[in-house]
Amino acid sequence: MGIELSVILAYVFGLILLYFIGWILIVPIKIIGKLIINGILGGIALIIVNFIGGFLNFSIGINPINAVIVGFLGIPGLILLIVLQIIL
Numbered sequence: 452m453g454i455e456l457s458v459i460l461a462y463v464f465g466l467i468l469l470y471f472i473g474w475i476l477i478v479p480i481k482i483i484g485k486l487i488i489n490g491i492l493g494g495i496a497l498i499i500v501n502f503i504g505g506f507l508n509f510s511i512g513i514n515p516i517n518a519v520i521v522g523f524l525g526i527p528g529l530i531l532l533i534v535l536q537i538i539l
Contacts, residue, residue, distance in 0.1 A: 486519070486522070486523070488522075489519075489522030489523060490515065490518045490519045490522040490523075491518070491522070492521075492522055493517070493518040493519060493520065493521030493522030493523070493528070493529075494513060494518035494521075494522075496521050496529055497511055497513045497517060497518060497521060497529075497532075498513065500529065500533070501513065509536070510536075511532050511533065511536050517532055520532060
């Protein structure tokens with residue numbers, strides 16, 4: 452009158468399968484979320500550079516591509532955009 456071994460194994464297999472499917476779906480969402488957060492932080496960094504550059508007649512356009520460049524590359528990305536703005 453107990454639970455059969457095949458039923459227990461089916462439940463265990465189902466739980467393991469559910470775990471792997473969840474893991475496969477969560478990892479890309481984490482990467483996209485991190486990219487969005489870094490893009491927002493990059494936009495904030497661009498705003499700070501534009502605020503300080505306002506005293507020196509210098510500005511960098513704030514758009515999604517620049518924000519993602521600064522967010523993805525960090526300080527080197529910000530320096531890259533500043534150098535490109537000076538050169539071009």
